Every structure is written in C-alpha cells, then in structure tokens.
Amino acid sequence: MIKNFTGQHELPDISIQWNWIPFSGHWGISTSLFSLAAAEARQKQLKLNVPARANELAIQLAEFIGIPSGFEKVEPVNGYLNLYFSQAEYARRVLVEVLEKKADFGRPDRKNEKIMVEFSQPNTHKAFHVGHLRSAILGDTLARIMDFAGYDVVRANYPGDMGLHVIKWLWCYQKFHAGELPDKNITQWMGKIYAEANGKLEANPDLEAEIRALYKRWDQRDPEIVKLWEDTREWSLQGFYQIYDTLNIHFDVYYFNSQMEKPGKEIVQELIDKNIATDERPDGAVIVKIDDVLGLKKEQYRVLVVLRSDGTALYATEDLALVKQKFNDYPDLKKSLYIVDVRQSLHFTQVFKTMEIAGYNWAKQCEHVPYELVSLPGNVVMASREGTVVLLEDLISEATKRAYEVVQEKNPDLGEDQKWATARAVGIGAIKYPMQARENTKVVTFHWESALDFNGQAAPYIQYAYVRCGSILKKAGNIDINPPEISYELSPQEIQLIDLISRFSREVERAASEYRTIQIANFAYEMAKTFNNFYTHCPVLSEGEPIRSTRLNLVMATRQVLKNNLTLLGITAPEAM
Template identity: 30%
Template sequence: MNIKQQLESTIDSALSAAGASNCPAIVKQSQKAAFGHYQANGVMDAAKQIGMNPRELAGTLVESLNLPQAEKVEVAGPGFINIHLDNSYISNELTKLRKDELLGVVREKSNTTVIDYSAPNLAKEMHIGHLRSTTIGDAAARILEFLGHTVIRANHMGDWGAQFGSLLAYMDLIGQEGQELSTELSDLEVFYRKASALRESDEVFAKQSREYVVRLQNGDPQCLELWQQFIEESVSHCQTVYDRLNITLTRADIKAESSYNDDLIPVVNELDRLGLIEVSDGAKCVFLDGFKGKDDKPLPAIVQKSDGGFPYMATDLAAVRFRAQNLKVGEALYFIDARQTLHLRQLFAISREAKYLDESQSFRHLPFGVILKEDGKPFKTRDGADVKLADVIEEAINRAYELVSVKNPGLADDVKSRISQVIGVGALKYAELTKNRTTDYIFNWDTMLSFDGNTAPYLLYAYTRIRSIFRRSNIDPSTLESSITLKEPTELQLGLKLLQFVEAIDAVTEDYQANILCNYLFELAGIFMSFYESCPILNAEGPVRESRLLIADTTARVLKQGLDLLGIETVEQM
C-alpha cells in the first residue's frame, strides 16, 4: 500500500473531472509539518492549462475529494493542496503493515531484467574500482527480486584477450623451472606484474607472449589448459571476495567474454549484411549519425581490428544480442563506470540499428564515478598499483574489530569477529551505496568507519537497540496480538515513516539509485532514536506498551529488510 500513489491517483481523477485531464497531481511528501504529510503541487500548472485561477481550482478539488485517509485537506499558498493524514488511519495501516511479510510492497506484474555488474578482469586481482559496480548492481538485483521480478545476474568477466599472452607464457616458464604454480598464483597482482615486467625486459619472452595470444585464439589444447587453470584460479579469488562482501553473485552467474567467441564473426557478418560496416584503414567500423570525433569527423565504432582481432565492442554487441534475443529480456541494466558512457551509447545505438533491440526493450547504462583519495588523486598504492579489494575489505573488518573491542570489551572473541565482519563490510558497502555521484568521489576511511552519522553502524546500532528490548524482556514479537495506536508526536512520525518504506523502494527503481533507500533508512533510524528517547517502551503499561513493542518490532523488521536489500547483514548485538 503506497500512500503517495493512492493520493496521486485520487487527485489525478479529481483533476480530470474538473476539466484538467493529463495534468499530474504531483504528490510529494511535505518537507514541513505545517504543510501536512503530503502535498499536491500539480494544481497550479493544471489551472494555467484550463485558464482557471489556481486557488479557485484547488478549492474546487478540495471540495470534491473523497479522502477518508485524511484528517484535513486544505488549500495553501498559490494553490498547493496540503493533506494531513488522520492519526487513526496511520495506526490502522501500520497494524496491517506489521502483519505483512512484504512490509507494504505489492508485487505486480513480473519483468525479467539482466543486471550487468561487477565484471572484473580476470587477468588481475579485483581492485577497489570494482567495489561500486559490484555493490550497487547487487543492491539493484536484490531490490528487483524483492519486488517480484526475475533477475538474471550477468557477470561479464574479462577472461580473454591479448593480456593473457604474457600470463600464459609466464605460467609456462614457471612450469619449466619446476616452481610451484599454485604458490605463484596465490597473488595474482604480483603474478601479473612479474609477467608484465618480464615482457618489457625480455624480448624472447615478449615474443613467446605474442605467440601465446595466437595459440590461445587458435584453440591450442595445451594453451587452453593453462588458460583454464589460470581462469579457475582467478574466478576462485573473485568468489572469495564476493562471499566476504556478501554479494549474491555465484559461479552460475558468470557469462564471461570468451563465451561469446563463437558469436563474434556472425555478429560482424550480420552488421555487414545490414550495410552498417565500412572498412576504414583496414578496420571494420560502424559509423552512425550523431557520433562525431576529432575535427568533427565521423566517429567509428570498431567491430573488427585491422589485424582481424575483435575489440570489446564486438563482444559487447554479441552480449546484447544474446540478452535481447536469446534471453528475451525487456530490460538490461549496465552498472559500469562513467568513463564508458560513449562506448555504451555506441553499443546501444548499433544494437538498435542492427535490430538486436526493439523499441520495447530498454537497455540502460547506470554510470558512476571513480574513487579518489582525500587529496583528489586516484586511489592507488604508493607505487601506483591498484589497491586490492581484498585488502580494503580486510582493513574495514580490522578497523571495525578495534572499535567493537573498545565499545563492547566483554564480548567473546568469536562474537566480536562475527560482528566486526558485518560492521566492517556493511560500512564499506554503505559508503558506496549512499553516494549518488556520476562524477568522481572521495573515499575516506574515517568518514566511513567513524561510526558516526549516516553510516551502516548507525543503522545497525538502531537495530540492535530494538533487538535488545526483546532480548531483555524475553518477549517474542511474533506472539504480540494487539493493534497499534499512535499518539505521541514521535510515535506518529515513526509510524508514518514505516508506511513510507514502499515509497522509498519504488523511488529507487526509477533510476536504481540505492542512496534513496539509504537516506530513507537513515531517517527511519533517526526517528526511531528520538522515539526511543521520548517514549518508554518496557516501562509503559497495558496497550501502550504493547503498541510500542509492535512499533519497535516493525521498525526492526523494516531496517533489517532495507539493509538486506542493500546487501548489508544485521547483528543482534554489537
């Protein structure tokens, strides 16, 4: 049950009845208590369109509106309609909400959506740059599934290309020297650097590397075996990271670049048949209107290089074709950083031209910025290397452990370990999710792990406070039967906020900005904290006590569900 939607639809109809059809009511949550709980902003525009005085139209609407949920509806300012909800309405709705598994969410028709996220390059270890795509994409997947949709997680891992030449040549070399390969592969970052360095300094090795690329592409069995071994090792590293980060991706979600190898020639041939290919300087290119490069020259999208190789545009086109035509999805979301915007625009434009996508299919790029250090420079180690994601996770957990030890020294060590894992990982992910930046943004351990303000620990703390009430009183909330009655101001505020959970979820799916849900949960936790201070729960008596217990439990459930949708776990104590 979505209050905002209900009001909107009622006022939309009233506007139509008053002669202003196709004028949206534009209902929003009011920012100030004086303006009621909700306000309709669309009346002024509607009045203009039908040549009426806005206050007069608003007055007419207020007369005709049938809003049993409202205690008071009034015209304000130049023509706003302010809606004050009825206290008993909020209480009754909340009583219903607490019995609802989905906490107010109504599952309507189900769509199938591909979510393309994480997509690490398997030649190297996952680094901090993968955190955003992985975290945001995973939250989007969880949210869509919660809404009843079918989600196809697509981990478009980079497991193919020239970069593997030197890696395979180096594996070969290690084998010849009789060294233990698994030891060497335990740190992929070092392995990659060693192989690269050798290629730079040793011409024989460089030649072997190039040969390995050709052998790999030609399907040489010994070469493929080495490649498989490397990929297996790298995928295993990734899975460890996903598991530690509580990311829902599994091996079953991997649809790597190499899986499209057999589709590349057919894709290029199809484009050629459609007359989209133009050979320029030996490369097969697609030139489309609206894409201009340097000196206003047409900008090509190269689908086959002059040496016959395929750039990632070809692979990505094959992936679009597969998703649109084989999987037949109506929607695909690409969580890829903002520097790839042009590439994705070209990709989708070519896909439209080639009829891989029809009008009904929505393929979208959801961009985000790269991570910077506090000094505004790229987040790298001192020697300029990428910071390993595994190291970042470990540091987050260690910092959380220190903090838990200080705040709650009495906890057993294994309990502390478990708690710091949830807090550290939660803080790390929440810091990513709570920002809504398509541009670059600043990564700061202190802000994220200071455990003050708008952070995961604050939300987790609110949750543990509630759970503590039930633990202490030995009450099982599922056995509570009475109804909820809201009376005190903070009670009412909290009750309404809980009813608005569904509005936050709906808002997220418009542009898949998880920060809307983060902000909602932060505000919810804040209101709960005030409620907790001003309204005694266990010390209250009779129905008030019961009602407050139910409010607290419902808050805990919404917090837990909301955090779960963000991919953040909860703990019972911290």
C-alpha cells in the same frame, strides 16, 4: 468536490495534484493552489497577487469541503490546502501492515517482467581492488531493489578472461613462477604476478617480442598454453568466488569474454554481408560508420571498430555477440542492463545501435547504466598497472579488525564467533554503504579514514538502531503482536517514525525505476535516525498500558523495516553490537 467549488466560483478547471504533506507532525495529503490562482489570473486577464490569491482560495476551499470522512482536520496553509488523516487510525493501519507482511512489507505486486542486470565484470589474472567494488555493489544492490520492486531479475557477470593482460600474466608465470600454486589470498597473488609482468616489461621493452610470440601460440591454440590458461583462469575465478561470497553477492549466470570471440566474428561477417560494416582490410580494420549508415549529417554515433585489421577480435566484437547471446538465453527479457563505468557510454551506445541497425530489435531493450569511478585523493584513478590501488582484501581485513576492536570494547561478553560475525557485518557494511549512498554520476573518492569511520551517516549507525530495537524486544519478553487501538496522543517522535515506515514502499519503487541506490541508502539512514530520536525520548518498557504495548509494536515494526531495508542494501543486520 473541488470541481463543484471551481464551478460555483467561475474558476478555471484544472487538474488537481495531491502530494504528501512535508512532514510536520501530522500526516496527510495536500494540494497547492498556486497553479489555480495563476490560471485564474490568466483566464480573467487580471493582475493578481498569486500567492495571496492562492491562500484566499485555500481558505475558501477549506470551508467549502468541510472535513471528509477518514480525515481529521482540514487546514489552509500558505496557499496550500492540507487534509490531515485521522492519526490513531492511520498509525494503527501502518503497524498492522508491517507486522502482517514482515519481510514482504514494502513489496509491490510482482510485475512479471524479466530484467537482466549485468555487473562486476572483473578481469581474471588481475587483482580485485576498491575501484572494482563500485560496479559489484551498485549492480548487486540494484538487483536486490529491482527484485523487491517486483521484477524477475537475472544477475549476470561477464569476466574478462582473455586479452593482452592475460597473456602478459601467463608469460611472467611461465618464465619466473613455473609450477607455483596460488596463496590463500588467490586474487592478491594473481595481482602480484600481473604487476611483476608489467614491471619487467617496462624495464625491458625488448621482451614485448616474447609476449607477441606467446599471443600467437594462444591464437593457434597451442595445447600447452591453452591448458595453462584454463588452470590459471580457474584460480582467478576461485578467488572471485571467495570475494563475492564475503560480500554476499551472487550471480545466476556467467558469460565469458573468451566465449564471445567466435560468435562475435560471425556477427561481424554478417554486418559486412549486410553492407552495414565496411571491410577495410588489409589496410584498415572492419568498421561501422554508424552516422553514415543512418544518414545523419551531424556526428553522433561516430565510428565503431568491430574487428582488427589482422582479423582478431576486440572488445566490441565480443560485445556484439553478448547482446545477442543474452536474448537467446532469455527470450522474454524486457530489459538488459549493463552496469559499467561512464567512460564506456559511447561504446555501448554504438554497440546497441549497430545491433539495432542489423535488425535485432531487442537491442532497443538494452540500456547502459553508467557510474563514475572510485578515485584516490588528488584525483588519482585506481589502476593495477600504476600500482595506485587499494586492494579489497586489505580494506576488508582492516575494517573487520577495527570493528572487532569496538565489539570487544562494547560487548566483551559475546562469544568469540559472534564477535567476529558482528565485526564482519559491521566492517563490510561500512565499506558498502558509502558507495550506495552516492549518486551514480558522482565520483567516489576513497579515504582510509572515512572508509573506516563507523560514526554518523554510515552502515553501523543503521545496524545499531536495529540492534537497539532487538534489545528492547528481548527484554520485554512475550509480546502481543496485535497493535491495539491507539488510545493516547502519539508523540511527535512516534508519528515521525510511523510516517517513515509508511513511505518505504514508495522509496523502493522510485529507486527501482531510476536505478538509484542512494534513495534506499538515505532512507535507511533516515529511519535509523528517527528511531534513535524515538529511543531517547520515548521510554518503552517502563511505560504503563496502553502506551507500552503500542510502543512495543512500533519498535517491532521499525525493526522489521530496518531489516528489510538493510537486506536491500546487502548489509547484514546483527543481533548485537
């Protein structure tokens, strides 16, 4: 129809982009006529006032097309042509869809593509602090979003279970804590011994010799050391499982650093045989001069060290093997994502490129998803060795305790179990949310006060909106879950709420394609805010029909979408607060 119009008026033929009208109380689609006006000016060599001409065109076009079926109103506004949907019909369709699809509302069709998301990668024999939380939460949330968006997601973990840090720990344990068993807070106890080892070494550098001796015993697979390593490693892993359980995070597959050592060395040999790697031993290490191999003049990939001069493996050695292992285990993997902090960007670029050069074509399907660190005020990086850490256990217990106090105050009649369950949901939600509602590329600065602030844009706000929905529905008793024809004029609050509900699926798709949890975190907040606005302006139970039934259905739909949204964020939706 618009083509007819441009044809009749000798206007340039350009493609029309339809967008959603920024919300103004009445929804629909719109197109801007600025590009048409600009194209006209160019084609006819005219000097036009483009915005004015765009508005003229919008007015003429509005008259020309009249009101197409399914629409209620057509209006030119500031150079835009807006087509408004018929309110009542559109609103009802949205409600029906939510109430039919329930937990699946917002899910697009399955894509039949397998994606691996590797995240968390904690080091055994060390504490788990708030800095480690970001990869765990970002990865878990992305995995949830991608799964919801229709991908077959494989969640992978890759703990660092061997390395100098482990040897130091074993040394300290053997010498000062032999025979001791871990505390209830395993990870915290492991972390203490690691810190103690570092402290002792710093105080007396001569002890380094003992560490080297121990490393050698490990390298020669001294049964006593291997056994000690196996036992203590298991303690550490048990500690991690506890933490993941508390955070409601799970993994489908675990890869371990220690398992990649041998296959990594084999790949290095392969690289040497193929003349990709240069063996500079014994004077130097085994390296891949990637830029030279590719014949690049400008430095881009630089040099990757793949094996130490003494022949021992390093991180890169193991990463080469891991790339391969993943595609061996899952040959139909479309993508292999690595959720690792931004400092390792170059490292992963090098590893993937090296594997590609070696002929492993699926290396192109590997992608590093970088994120910035969690720091303490004053730009202090959290580091176990420096002792500049906030332990996760401490944060969780403090947040839960504070949440419990609020529950106690607001809702003293709840049973003790439910009080604690609610406190955990609120406390853990409050911890997770700030990491999700942040651009991956931005540093999170940890402040105790804001981490424990349950007001404003935070998880408890969203959970509270969910609870309010439930509260209304509970008091309403039996509800006919069949949205009636809407036979009254919807209030702006109702329209805005329905508008948001209808956008949920688009937000999920975008979050999944851009690997951005912030999209979903912000949307959840928008939903809650809009509902709270509805809550104060639109009474439900005290209204007569037909308003009461329509609003009850709207509340039910809102509650469902909030629930789906919170599930994507891995945050529990409590029944009472």
